[in-house]
Amino acid sequence: xxxxxxxxxxxxVLATAGRIDHSTSEGFKTALAPHLAxxxxxxxxxxxxxxxxxxxxxxGLRVLMLASKQAKAQGGTIGVAALQPDVKEIFDITxxxxxxxxxxxxxxxxxQLSPPALAAFDAT
Amino acid sequence: xxxxxxxxxxxxxxxxxQPLGLLLLVTFLGxxxxxxxxGLAALRLAGFDAYQRWAPRARxxxxxxxxxxxxxxxxxxxxxxxxxxxxxRLVGLLAEAHPAAIGIDLVMPEADRLSPGRVPEFVPGMGxxxxxxxxxxxxxDAVLAQALSGRPVVLGVAGLERDPGRPAQPLRQAPLRTIGxxxxxxxxxxxxxxxxxxxxxxxxxxxxxxxxEAERGxxxxxxxxxxxxxAVLPSFxxxxxxxxxxxxxxxxxxxxxxxxxVGISGLLVPTEPDxxxxxxxxxxxxxxxVSAADVLAGTADLHVFERKLVLIGVTALGLSDYQATPxxxxxxxxxxxxxxxxxxxxxxxxxRPRAAAWAEAAVLLLAGLGLVLVVPRLAVRASVAAFxxxxxxxxxxxxxxxxxxxxLFDAALPSLALGALFTxxxxxxxxxxxxxxxxLRRSIEQQREQAARVAGELxxxxxxxxxxxxxxxxxxxxxxxxxxxxxxxxxxxxGGDLYDxxxxxxxxxxxxxxxxxxxxxxxxxxxxxxxxxxxxxxLRQARQxxxxxxxxxxxxxxxxxxxxxxxxLAGILDTRTGLLEYCNAGHEPPYLLPSGERPIxxxxxxxGPPLCAVDCFPYTASSRHLEPGDTLCLVTDGVTEAAGAxxxxxxxxxLEVLLAKTGPGTSAADVGDAIRQxxxxxxxxxxxxxxxxILVVRWKGPSPGEG
Numbered sequence: 001x002x003x004x005x006x007x008x009x010x011x012x013v014l015a016t017a018g019r020i021d022h023s024t025s026e027g028f029k030t031a032l033a034p035h036l037a038x039x040x041x042x043x044x045x046x047x048x049x050x051x052x053x054x055x056x057x058x059x060g061l062r063v064l065m066l067a068s069k070q071a072k073a074q075g076g077t078i079g080v081a082a083l084q085p086d087v088k089e090i091f092d093i094t095x096x097x098x099x100x101x102x103x104x105x106x107x108x109x110x111x112q113l114s115p116p117a118l119a120a121f122d123a124t
Numbered sequence: 125x126x127x128x129x130x131x132x133x134x135x136x137x138x139x140x141x142q143p144l145g146l147l148l149l150v151t152f153l154g155x156x157x158x159x160x161x162x163g164l165a166a167l168r169l170a171g172f173d174a175y176q177r178w179a180p181r182a183r184x185x186x187x188x189x190x191x192x193x194x195x196x197x198x199x200x201x202x203x204x205x206x207x208x209x210x211x212x213r214l215v216g217l218l219a220e221a222h223p224a225a226i227g228i229d230l231v232m233p234e235a236d237r238l239s240p241g242r243v244p245e246f247v248p249g250m251g252x253x254x255x256x257x258x259x260x261x262x263x264x265d266a267v268l269a270q271a272l273s274g275r276p277v278v279l280g281v282a283g284l285e286r287d288p289g290r291p292a293q294p295l296r297q298a299p300l301r302t303i304g305x306x307x308x309x310x311x312x313x314x315x316x317x318x319x320x321x322x323x324x325x326x327x328x329x330x331x332x333x334x335x336x337e338a339e340r341g342x343x344x345x346x347x348x349x350x351x352x353x354x355a356v357l358p359s360f361x362x363x364x365x366x367x368x369x370x371x372x373x374x375x376x377x378x379x380x381x382x383x384x385x386v387g388i389s390g391l392l393v394p395t396e397p398d399x400x401x402x403x404x405x406x407x408x409x410x411x412x413x414v415s416a417a418d419v420l421a422g423t424a425d426l427h428v429f430e431r432k433l434v435l436i437g438v439t440a441l442g443l444s445d446y447q448a449t450p451x452x453x454x455x456x457x458x459x460x461x462x463x464x465x466x467x468x469x470x471x472x473x474x475x476r477p478r479a480a481a482w483a484e485a486a487v488l489l490l491a492g493l494g495l496v497l498v499v500p501r502l503a504v505r506a507s508v509a510a511f512x513x514x515x516x517x518x519x520x521x522x523x524x525x526x527x528x529x530x531x532l533f534d535a536a537l538p539s540l541a542l543g544a545l546f547t548x549x550x551x552x553x554x555x556x557x558x559x560x561x562x563x564l565r566r567s568i569e570q571q572r573e574q575a576a577r578v579a580g581e582l583x584x585x586x587x588x589x590x591x592x593x594x595x596x597x598x599x600x601x602x603x604x605x606x607x608x609x610x611x612x613x614x615x616x617x618x619g620g621d622l623y624d625x626x627x628x629x630x631x632x633x634x635x636x637x638x639x640x641x642x643x644x645x646x647x648x649x650x651x652x653x654x655x656x657x658x659x660x661x662x663l664r665q666a667r668q669x670x671x672x673x674x675x676x677x678x679x680x681x682x683x684x685x686x687x688x689x690x691x692x693l694a695g696i697l698d699t700r701t702g703l704l705e706y707c708n709a710g711h712e713p714p715y716l717l718p719s720g721e722r723p724i725x726x727x728x729x730x731x732g733p734p735l736c737a738v739d740c741f742p743y744t745a746s747s748r749h750l751e752p753g754d755t756l757c758l759v760t761d762g763v764t765e766a767a768g769a770x771x772x773x774x775x776x777x778x779l780e781v782l783l784a785k786t787g788p789g790t791s792a793a794d795v796g797d798a799i800r801q802x803x804x805x806x807x808x809x810x811x812x813x814x815x816x817x818i819l820v821v822r823w824k825g826p827s828p829g830e831g
Contacts, residue, residue, distance in 0.1 A: 022643075022813075058641040058691075058761070065737045066687050094691060094710040095733040098741070 001027035005035065008124075011045040011117035012038075013081075013106055017052025020060030029063045036067055041075030045117070047109045051082035061096055068100050077101070081109035145496035145549050152492065152541035153485055164537055166340055171536030172474075173342065173450035175526040180451050181406040187469040188462040189432045190413045191218065192439040197417040204443055207238040208264040208324075210420070212271035214436065217419055221429035225276040225368035227360060229334060229437035229458040232320040236264035269327045276367045278330035280360055283314030283352050296331065298357050299366065300349070305378035308351040311399040312337065317352045332363030336447070336460060343447045343455075345400040346464050348386040348393065349376050361464040362386055362393070364433050393468055394475065402474035403460070404467055404530060405451040412462055413439070433465050476532040480525075487518060488538040492545050499549040500556065507553075511546040515539045585618040585648035589815075592622070592652045599625060605699040606633060607755075607822035609792035611800060613762070614815050620647030620690075621760045621815035622655050628666045628696065636694040637758040637819045638711065641734070646686050654680050654690045654735070662694075669696045669707045670745035677709070677735045677743065689734040693758055700826050702750040707743050710734030712759060715780070717795070719753025719788050724780065752825025757783060757795060762816030768806045778802070792820035 001024045004015040012035055020028050038044045048064075050056075056064075064080065071078040079101035083091060091097050103109035110118040155164060191214065198204060211228075218226055237246075240261035244250045250258075262270075272279075314335070319325045336346050348362050358366070358374050365388045366374050375387035382397020395401050416436070418424035437458025438444045446454040455463075467473045491514045499507045515535075522535030589612070596608040610623050620640030628634050636658060640651045654676075661675040673694060680690065693714055695706035706714065708731030716725040730746035732738070750756075759779070766774040782802055786795050796818045803816065 058639065058689075062641045062687065062689060065689055065734075069687075093712060095708075095731060096710070096737070098733040099737045 001025075001031055003028075003031040003035070008110060008118075008120040009114060009116035010043075011047055011110055011114045013047045013049050013110075015049040015052065019055040019057075020053060020063070021055065021057040022059050025057070025059045025063050028060065029066075032063065032067055036070055036076075036078075039071045039074060039076035039078060043076065045077040045113045046071065046079070047103075047106060047113060048078070048080045049082055049106050050080050050087060051084070051106075053087055054084055056087055056090055058094075061090070061094060064096065065099055077113055079103055079109050079113060081106045142496050142500075144552050145492070145499075145545060148545050148548055149489065149492040149496065149541075152538075152545065153488060155537075155541070164540075167536050167540060168534045169339060169342070169344065171522070171534055172344070172526075172532050174536075175523060175532070176405055176450040178523070179527055181404040181463075181467065181470075181472055183406050183409060183466060184470050184472075186412070186466065187224075187433050188412070188465040189223075189428055189434050190439070190458055190462055191416050191419055191434060191436045192413045192456075192458070193416045193437065193443075194413070194439045195441065196415050197420075198440050200417045201420065204438065204440070205236075208232065208236045208268040211436075212264075212268040214416055214419060215268075215271045215275065215277065217422075217426070218429055218434055218436075219271075219275050221426035222431065223276070223429045223434040224431050225278060225330075225364045225433050227278045227280075227332070227364040227433065227435045227461070228328075229280050229360065229435055229461060230320075231280050231282050231318055231334070232265075232268075232324055233318050235321055235323075236268075239263035239265065263323075265321055265323045269323050272324065273327040275329070277328050278332055278360065278364045278367050279320050279325060279328040280334040281331045281352075281357065282318040283312075283333050283335045283350055283357075284316045284318055285314065287316040288318070296325075298355055299330070299363075299373050300356050300358060300376055301373045302356065302376045302378055304384070305380075307349060307356055307376050307378045307383050307399060308354075310378070310382040310397055311350050311356070312347050313351045315353070317357070330363040330367040331357070332360030333357050334360050334457070334461075336457070338447060341448055343403070343449050343460055345396070345402050346460070347398070347400040348395055349374075349383065349399045358386075359464075361461050361468070362388055364435075364461075364465065365389075365468065368433055388468075391468075393473070396476070401464070401467070402476065402532065403449075403463055404472050404474045405449050405455075405463055406466070407451050408455060408459060412459065433462075435462055435465075437461075472530065474526070474530045474532055480531060480533050484534050484538055487521075488541055491518070491538070491542055495542065495546055495549055499546065500553045504550065504554075507546070507550065511542065514542060518542075581645055582617060585645045586614050588645070588648040588652050589614055589618050589620070589622070592655055594625060596625070600627070600633075603699075605824050605827045606697075607792040607820075607824055608635075609796035609818070609820040611796050611819075612815060612817040613800075613812070615643075615762070615812045617643050617813075618645075618648045619643050619762065619813075619815035620651040621762060621817040622651045622690075623758075623817050623819045624655050624659060625819075625821075626659065626662075628662065631698050631700040632666075633697050633699055633821075634662050634669075634672075634694070635697070635758075635819060635821055636692055637760060637817055638690050638692040639760045639762075639815075639817075640688055640690045642686065642688045646688070650684075650686060650688050650690065653683060654692075657683075658692070658694070668745060669694055669705045670743050673707045673709055673732075673735075673743040673745070674741070677739075677741060681736045681739060684736050689736040691734040695756070695821075697750070697756075697821065697823060699823065702752065702754075702823055702825070703747060704750050704756070705745050705747045707731060707745040709743060710737065712761060712764060715757040715783055716748075716750075717755040717757060717783055717786060717790075719751050719755070722784060724783050726780075750823045752823060753788060755790070755792060755795060755820060755822040757799075758819040758821075759799065760815065760817040762812065762814045763799060763803055763818065765814065766803045766807050766812065766816065767810055769808065769810055774803055774806050778806070792822040795822075796820045 006013045039046045081103040110121050240258040244255045348359050369389040371389035377384045383395050383399035385392045385394040439456045445457040449455045518535040522533040525531040525533040623637045625635040640647050657679045658676045662672045665671045665675050691711035692709045693711040697704050710733050713726050713728040732741045732743045764776050
């Protein structure tokens with residue numbers, strides 16, 4: 001599963017697409033790992049752009065949960081943005097909205113996570 | 125490792141053994157073009173000999189007659205050598221029959237000891253007068269010279285490997301003319317020659333070399349010309365032909381790569397580059413021979429010599445030089461000369477043009493490539509047949525070329541090479557098949573092992589999961605206020621769904637449904653651990669469902685090395701009052717099917733994330749008073765996300781429609797079964813990818829005894 005990284009100041013936006021389920025979650029986890037390693041206090045913030053994701057299973061949620069835990073432990077910040085309605089519903093039911101920062105859009109996510117990143121986003 | 129899977133075996137084998145086959149083929153081609161390297165030329169010669177044994181030359185014109193000094197002659201006329209006067213008489217008698225030429229297959233290098241003048245040397249006691257008389261008589265050599273002179277006689281000359289240091293005889297100009305170059309560097313070479321005594325040698329019309337050289341002990345070729353000292357000499361046979369035709373000169377035609385032929389009065393006999401011809405032998409034929417004794421006795425029919433080439437030679441055993449030939453183990457030298465004359469006369473010599481060698485290489489190449497391509501694709505029996513056919517065709521082709529064209533095409537070496545190639549290809553093909561069998565066997569073993577392992581693991585997971593689930597009738601055998609239905613169908617790869625229910629005290633019942641975010645053994649273990657910890661937390665913190673949830677979250681998170689989470693919907697129902705408290709940790713909200721007025725309700729309020737997702741999350745509970753007959757329906761995503769044949773999910777809408785259709789008073793079991801059946805129909809023919817769990821709790825109201 002591919003992640004397309006785009007950097008805005010201190011924030012990396014990682015865009016992905018498709019289904020995050022049993023068959024793709026390992027790849028998703030592997031792709032996420034190097035970014036996550038830099039997601040520490042004072043370093044990169046991560047915003048995962050889920051606009052292209054149509055489904056996420058509990059295995060996929062687990063990857064996000066572990067990412068969130070690792071980021072928290074490192075003092076970093078992680079969030080997800082731009083959830084499609086079906087994915088949003090899964091987040092709502094599982095209350096994963098309480099596990100991760102969930103933003104309606106990438107821009108709002110950047111606005112919440114890092115003003116410099118928002119400035120960089122608006123500049124492009 | 126099985127021998128057929130060694131690296132080098134595999135490298136040579138390639139996909140179908142072609143690398144090995146091609147390697148061998150190239151080797152064989154090299155050997156075939158230079159067979160002497162491995163001494164395989166003998167095999168080739170044996171093949172050629174076989175042709176001659178199967179189909180010896182047929183005698184047709186029979187131009188040569190042999191006057192044989194045979195056992196009978198010796199018996200009648202005494203020991204050999206005879207006085208040369210007898211030879212003179214023999215020649216004289218034969219000459220009367222007007223032969224075309226007389227060849228004397230003898231060399232007489234010394235003066236005849238039996239000449240009259242020398243008799244006193246070995247007959248002691250002769251008086252001086254007798255000695256004088258004897259000395260006056262002509263020598264036997266003179267008598268023979270007299271008999272030879274003026275007659276078409278050819279004498280033998282022996283080529284010597286080494287110069288014996290005899291006094292040199294006057295050089296006689298050989299009647300040879302060379303065209304196109306010097307043949308001496310191509311033809312066999314002798315250091316010196318041994319001739320008859322000058323007195324005899326001088327009068328002969330022709331002189332020919334008697335030598336023939338055996339190849340590996342068998343005479344197959346006869347040189348037509350050879351070098352002796354500085355001179356080029358014709359062989360005995362061609363010299364006889366020259367004298368017979370009365371031609372003054374023989375012509376030796378020389379090309380860039382060797383002697384091309386020897387011309388005898390308009391007839392060009394093509395030769396090998398070394399000036400020899402390959403004889404095509406006929407079998408020993410008694411009709412070739414006339415006994416010298418018969419000629420001397422006057423009993424022979426002299427007409428048989430008329431216009432013939434008459435060869436005088438010794439055939440008596442013990443005296444003659446017998447040679448092995450392709451057709452017979454023993455053939456006298458004089459007969460071999462006669463065979464040459466017959467062959468030349470009938471134009472029936474053998475040849476091995478350079479093209480033959482290339483043709484052999486080409487045939488070997490094509491047949492070899494054929495085998496390399498075909499053998500791996502054919503069954504053993506078919507490839508043996510193909511090989512036999514190829515060898516048969518080559519043998520037949522070689523034999524026909526010999527029979528009809530006198531061309532020596534070697535079928536033996538290519539056949540041998542094809543045989544080796546075929547064997548190698550067969551072995552390699554069998555090795556390949558064996559190797560495939562080994563691979564197949566191993567893969568089947570692995571599959572079985574894998575299947576057994578997976579089956580064992582899945583079975584273990586299923587047992588872990590199922591054995592930890594309670595049955596309603598076992599837990600509440602006499603409960604009249606509660607109607608409980610619980611169902612769990614594990615997927616093939618267990619998904620870790622769970623449910624549980626137990627009594628907290630006399631009135632209150634605790635129930636939960638959950639879903640672990642893992643599969644297989646880890647999922648089922650986590651499910652069992654979660655369920656146990658949850659129950660212990662519930663029994664300890666019996667007051668409120670939210671504190672149970674918080675406690676369970678802490679406890680389950682503590683032992684969560686795998687990083688899983690579990691969604692849980694837990695509730696406490698007071699069966700006396702109908703008070704329902706519930707708390708949702710990331711699970712599908714429960715449905716309330718009211719006993720009276722519909723619609724059904726989805727209790728989506730309150731709660732928090734799944735257990736283990738957020739440490740110390742302050743879960744809060746919601747509560748609600750149930751009416752008697754109200755039913756709670758709890759499911760896992762095995763229901764809502766059950767996939768149908770088209771990949772479509774069953775979905776919440778369908779579930780809600782189904783639940784709405786259940787009438788008031790429907791038992792918990794009927795609600796549960798309705799869900800199972802509809803999901804079962806929806807997923808007909810599709811292997812479920814996740815567990816499916818259903819928990820239905822119907823409060824029938826306080827028991828009559830307390831109400």
